[in-house]
Structures are given as structure tokens and as C-alpha cells.
Amino acid sequence: MGMTMTQKILAAHAGLDHVEAGQLIEARLDLVLGNDVTTPPAIDVFAKTCACGVFDKSRVAIVPDHFTPNKDIKSADNCKKIREFAREKGIENYYEIGDPQMGVEHVILPENGLVAPGDAIIGADSHTCTYGALGAFATGVGSTDLACAMATGQTWFRVPEAIRFDLTGKFRENVTGKDLILWIIGKIGVDGALYESMEFTGPGVADLSMADRLTICNMAIEAGGKNGIFPVDERTLEYIRTFAPDRYAASSYTAFSADADAEYVSTYQIDLADVPLTVSFPHLPENTHTVGTFEPIEIDQVVIGSCTNGRLEDLREAARFFAGRTVKKGVRCIILPGSQRVWNEALAEGLLKIFVDAHCVVSASTCGPCLGGHMGILAKGERCVSTTNRNFVGRMGHPESEVYLAGVPVAVASAILGRIAGPDEL
Amino acid sequence: MIAKGKVFKYGDNVDTDVIIPARYLNTSVPSELAKHCMEDIDTTFVSRVQPGDILVAGKNFGCGSSREHAPIAIKASGISCVIAPSFARIFYRNAINMGLAILESTEAAEAIQNGDEVSIDFETGTITDVTTGASFQAKPFPAFIRKIIEADGLVGYIATQK
Numbered sequence: 122m123g124m125t126m127t128q129k130i131l132a133a134h135a136g137l138d139h140v141e142a143g144q145l146i147e148a149r150l151d152l153v154l155g156n157d158v159t160t161p162p163a164i165d166v167f168a169k170t171c172a173c174g175v176f177d178k179s180r181v182a183i184v185p186d187h188f189t190p191n192k193d194i195k196s197a198d199n200c201k202k203i204r205e206f207a208r209e210k211g212i213e214n215y216y217e218i219g220d221p222q223m224g225v226e227h228v229i230l231p232e233n234g235l236v237a238p239g240d241a242i243i244g245a246d247s248h249t250c251t252y253g254a255l256g257a258f259a260t261g262v263g264s265t266d267l268a269c270a271m272a273t274g275q276t277w278f279r280v281p282e283a284i285r286f287d288l289t290g291k292f293r294e295n296v297t298g299k300d301l302i303l304w305i306i307g308k309i310g311v312d313g314a315l316y317e318s319m320e321f322t323g324p325g326v327a328d329l330s331m332a333d334r335l336t337i338c339n340m341a342i343e344a345g346g347k348n349g350i351f352p353v354d355e356r357t358l359e360y361i362r363t364f365a366p367d368r369y370a371a372s373s374y375t376a377f378s379a380d381a382d383a384e385y386v387s388t389y390q391i392d393l394a395d396v397p398l399t400v401s402f403p404h405l406p407e408n409t410h411t412v413g414t415f416e417p418i419e420i421d422q423v424v425i426g427s428c429t430n431g432r433l434e435d436l437r438e439a440a441r442f443f444a445g446r447t448v449k450k451g452v453r454c455i456i457l458p459g460s461q462r463v464w465n466e467a468l469a470e471g472l473l474k475i476f477v478d479a480h481c482v483v484s485a486s487t488c489g490p491c492l493g494g495h496m497g498i499l500a501k502g503e504r505c506v507s508t509t510n511r512n513f514v515g516r517m518g519h520p521e522s523e524v525y526l527a528g529v530p531v532a533v534a535s536a537i538l539g540r541i542a543g544p545d546e547l
Numbered sequence: 548m549i550a551k552g553k554v555f556k557y558g559d560n561v562d563t564d565v566i567i568p569a570r571y572l573n574t575s576v577p578s579e580l581a582k583h584c585m586e587d588i589d590t591t592f593v594s595r596v597q598p599g600d601i602l603v604a605g606k607n608f609g610c611g612s613s614r615e616h617a618p619i620a621i622k623a624s625g626i627s628c629v630i631a632p633s634f635a636r637i638f639y640r641n642a643i644n645m646g647l648a649i650l651e652s653t654e655a656a657e658a659i660q661n662g663d664e665v666s667i668d669f670e671t672g673t674i675t676d677v678t679t680g681a682s683f684q685a686k687p688f689p690a691f692i693r694k695i696i697e698a699d700g701l702v703g704y705i706a707t708q709k
């Protein structure tokens with residue numbers, strides 16, 4: 122029996138020639154990630170492991186991005202704790218706010234060259250699955266796993282089964298990777314990929330930008346998936362040549378591809394031209410609707426950013442629609458570039474000026490309102506269109522507020538028109 | 548390693564809120580959590596469960612939040628193993644990391660009845676319903692997972708590796 126991409130990466134990291142779905146293995150890790158929410162409890166567990174230091178100072182990343190710049194005393198205490206831990210243990214990839222390499226964890230790790238094809242990565246954050254876009258195996262875990270992995274550089278996995286998404290064709294105009302992943306979740310449900318890898322293959326992949334692939338893998342967890350993964354192609358290599366030049370030059374990465382006889386629990390054939398502009402209604406990502414098929418829904422706020430859609434490509438797309446237009450009076454539009462690098466490039470390209478002229482507020486590179494932390498919390502009864510990844514009850518504020526998930530073109534059109542709308546209505 | 552005990556049987560999709568309701572999450576002391584384990588679906592569980600007893604349930608056991616308190620509560624209540632056709636992914640990880648044995652077997656989960664006496668050999672993965680005489684084969688744990696469970700969880704295991 123052949124292996125899937127994910128199974129091959131896991132086998133290689135477990136020192137085995139072959140693994141099969143359901144098998145429990147112990148694997149070596151290339152990178153271990155924690156943030157300002159999950160690292161503080163992990164530090165307490167780490168103390169109990171009796172380890173004096175982390176397994177490899179260059180392979181641990183700690184990113185204070187959720188409640189930073191610190192929103193209250195408790196978050197300031199948490200950030201102080203992880204800052205001191207990082208200093209004491211000599212962790213090389215600790216990013217302080219304002220650092221040119223700082224930003225939302227899943228935006229900056231690939232940008233900072235910490236991810237390459239064939240890597241095995243865990244992070245104490247459920248959206249760690251984002252890095253599958255680069256042909257890596259990456260999945261989210263809890264704080265105990267983070268602590269033990271920081272100590273040993275290893276963890277255990279149950280080798281997942283896989284679902285294959287065979288992509289052909291090209292998107293219609295203004296349809297994005299976000300629409301594709303929302304549409305898929307709408308079809309298979311929030312537990313449609315429980316335990317499983319979501320492997321994206323087929324000729325349609327070549328046309329997807331790296332930003333789209335990162336967005337798609339980011340939301341694998343919203344279908345219950347263990348990881349999402351793309352094959353490595355020219356675009357992937359171009360990406361790591363840009364962002365991980367040392368590893369590219371040293372060829373210290375491995376492009377795994379699935380065997381022809383790899384086993385999949387199911388295979389979906391998707392013509393990208395069939396994917397519509399999609400919005401997930403409250404309060405589950407699977408609650409999808411096609412733009413233009415529902416009664417007008419008036420909104421109070423739009424959020425553009427997060428680890429799902431806070432990359433430079435997303436901001437360019439937003440600026441394309443905002444240029445010469447303004448946010449509807451009575452609606453607030455908050456833009457959070459995903460990293461300092463994105464912020465700076467958006468500044469250099471004149472995108473931020475377009476946003477400000479369009480009456481948007483441009484915020485710091487932080488998670489902020491995505492998880493209802495700060496910088497854009499919703500009041501009772503308010504509605505928000507957001508490019509983030511979760512619309513659970515109370516995710517962005519009051520339990521009686523509502524979050525509608527969408528891609529950037531729909532979010533911008535909605536901000537301009539004051540109701541959920543597609544860009545063709547502009 | 549052998550577990551033996553009486554079976555408590557529940558249905559599909561037992562979620563982490565049922566295993567340990569959020570209102571008790573202001574502590575992470577195992578014995579405190581154990582006092583409220585399963586109380587929203589079975590108020591008698593806590594008073595009846597004996598050390599070594601076995602929990603048998605339907606599919607997707609442990610779905611919901613990533614709280615590590617759920618496997619801690621089950622383990623501290625005295626349960627030696629949970630048998631189900633499938634487990635929610637994060638619960639599965641957390642259970643092993645907290646040293647709670649779990650086995651996947653659709654046949655065993657269906658056939659074993661509430662109150663049966665069951666014994667489990669973790670080395671071979673054999674589940675025996677002592678009451679009916681039927682036996683079932685689950686995939687045994689590899690040695691390192693057995694060691695994690697024997698060491699009372701991942702933290703203990705790592706300490707033994709030093």
C-alpha cells in the first residue's frame with residue numbers, strides 16, 4: 122500500500138520506511154510553536170519535565186500575538202512570563218512587537234523562513250495547519266504537547282487517513298482560495314475531515330497563489346482535519362527561495378509526493394470554475410451561502426486581516442476594490458496587516474493610503490478582534506463580515522453578535538455597500 | 548498491563564462539556580474534577596464508579612473543546628480505559644498525554660453492555676467481555692504509548708527518559 126504526502130513526511134520523521142493510517146508513531150520535529158495564550162501554561166508543565174533547556178534554541182518559536190500590544194494586566198503578565206522564558210532559554214525565534222519580523226504567528230513563520238517542504242511542525246494553536254501550504258506536515262496541539270516538545274524535540278502522532286481534493290480548472294473572477302475552503306467546509310461539514318489529512322492535488326493547484334494555499338490549509342481545522350497539505354511545485358520553491366533563502370540554497374528541504382496507490386477515504390473532484398463567492402453565516406463555518414442568493418443583510422463592521430487573510434496579496438486585493446471608493450457611512454472597517462513586513466510593504470506600495478482615504482482604520486499586526494480579544498469587539502446585536510476563520514457564538518464579542526466569514530473581495534464590497542455583497546455590485 | 552472492571556456505557560458524541568462542565572473549570576485539581584465527571588448525563592456515575600472500571604461509548608467520544616480537564620476528570624474518577632469506535636482528535640491526544648488509556652473498537656463498543664465485567668490486555672489489545680465470554684481485538688498500543696500511560700502521562704514519561 123502506498124503512502125500519502127502526510128504519511129511520507131511522518132514516516133521520514135519517525136525513522137520508518139513505511140507507516141499506515143491509524144499507526145501510532147513517535148516523530149522528530151523541525152519546529153515547535155507557542156503563542157501568548159498557550160505558552161504560559163506550557164511553561165509550568167515544562168518545569169515538571171525536569172528539562173534544563175529547550176531541545177534546540179533555533180527550532181522553538183514563541184510569538185506574542187493574541188493579546189498584544191497587551192490589552193490588560195493579565196495579558197501583560199502572560200507576555201512577561203513568555204518573554205522571560207524565551208530570554209532564559211535563549212530561544213532564537215522570539216518576536217517582540219515592533220520587531221520587523223513580528224506579526225501573527227501563522228503569517229510570520231513562513232515569511233521568516235522557518236517553514237520548508239517536508240518539515241514536521243507542531244504548534245499550540247489550532248491553525249498551525251496553515252504551513253501545509255508549503256508541503257510541510259503541521260498540526261495544532263495542546264499546552265502539554267508544546268511543553269514536552271520544547272523539552273524533547275519529539276512528539277507522538279496517530280498517522281492520519283486522508284481525503285483527496287482533486288482540483289482542476291481556474292477560479293472565476295474575484296473568487297479566492299477563501300471561497301474554495303469555505304465552500305468545501307459547507308459540503309463536508311465541520312467534522313467532515315475529523316482525524317484526517319486534507320490533501321489538495323491536481324492540475325488546478327498550479328494556479329493557486331501561495332497566499333491562497335496558506336488560506337486553504339489554515340482552515341483545514343475548521344473541517345475537523347488534522348492537517349491540510351499541498352504538493353510542492355514551482356510556486357512553492359519560488360516562495361522558499363524568497364523567504365527561506367538559506368534552506369533553499371542548501372537544499373535542506375524535501376518535496377514529498379503521494380504514491381500512485383496511496384489510499385484515500387474519499388476523493389472529491391473540484392472544478393475551480395464551479396466555486397462561487399461564498400459566505401459562512403453564524404455560527405459555524407459549515408453554514409455556507411452563495412453571495413447573491415440571500416436577502417440583504419446589513420452590517421456594522423468589516424474586519425480584514427488575521428492568519429487566514431492578512432497577507433500582502435490580500436491587502437492588494439482589498440486596495441484594488443477600495444481605490445476611489447469609501448466605506449459606507451455607519452459601517453466601521455478595520456484592516457490588520459498580518460505582519461510588520463506586510464504592513465511595511467503595504468505602506469511602500471501606497472495601499473495603506475488607499476485604505477485611509479477609503480475611511481478604513483489600519484491597525485497593528487495582531488490577532489485582535491479575530492478571537493474577540495480587542496481592537497474591534499462587537500456589541501450585542503452587531504454584525505460583522507470578517508476574513509477570519511471562525512464565526513462561533515461570541516467569537517468576536519457579545520454572544521448575541523454575529524460574524525459572517527468571507528474572502529477579501531466580498532468583505533470589501535460589503536464595507537462599501539453596508540450589506541453583504543459581492544464585488545460585481547460595486 | 549491489564550485493566551479489569553465493570554462497564555459504564557454511554558452513546559455517541561459524548562462531548563467535553565458533558566465529561567466535565569465548564570462551570571467546574573476554575574480548578575485543575577484532578578480529585579475536584581472527578582467529583583463532577585459525567586454529571587450532566589449520569590448523576591449516579593460518580594457515586595458508583597470503582598477504581599479500574601471501564602467506560603464504553605459511541606462514536607466521536609470527547610468532541611468539543613481542547614480542555615485537558617476532560618481526560619483528567621475521567622482518569623481521576625477511577626476509570627482505567629475508555630473504549631469507543633472513534634475519538635475526537637484533540638481528546639485522543641490529551642487522553643494519552645494525561646495517561647488515560649483509550650482503545651478504538653467498533654465491535655467491542657457495540658457488543659459490550661452496561662454493567663458487564665470486562666478485562667483488557669494492553670500488550671495485545673485484546674478486550675474480553677468476561678460476562679458474555681466474547682472477546683474483541685483492538686489495535687494494541689505501541690510500546691512507547693504503553694510507557695506514557697504507565698508513567699501517568701507524557702510529563703512522567705519524559706522524566707523517565709532522562
Ligand code: SF4
Nearest residue numbers: 225427428488491492
Ligand atoms: S489571527 Fe485569529 S485564528 Fe489566527 S492565530 Fe490569531 S486568533 Fe488564531
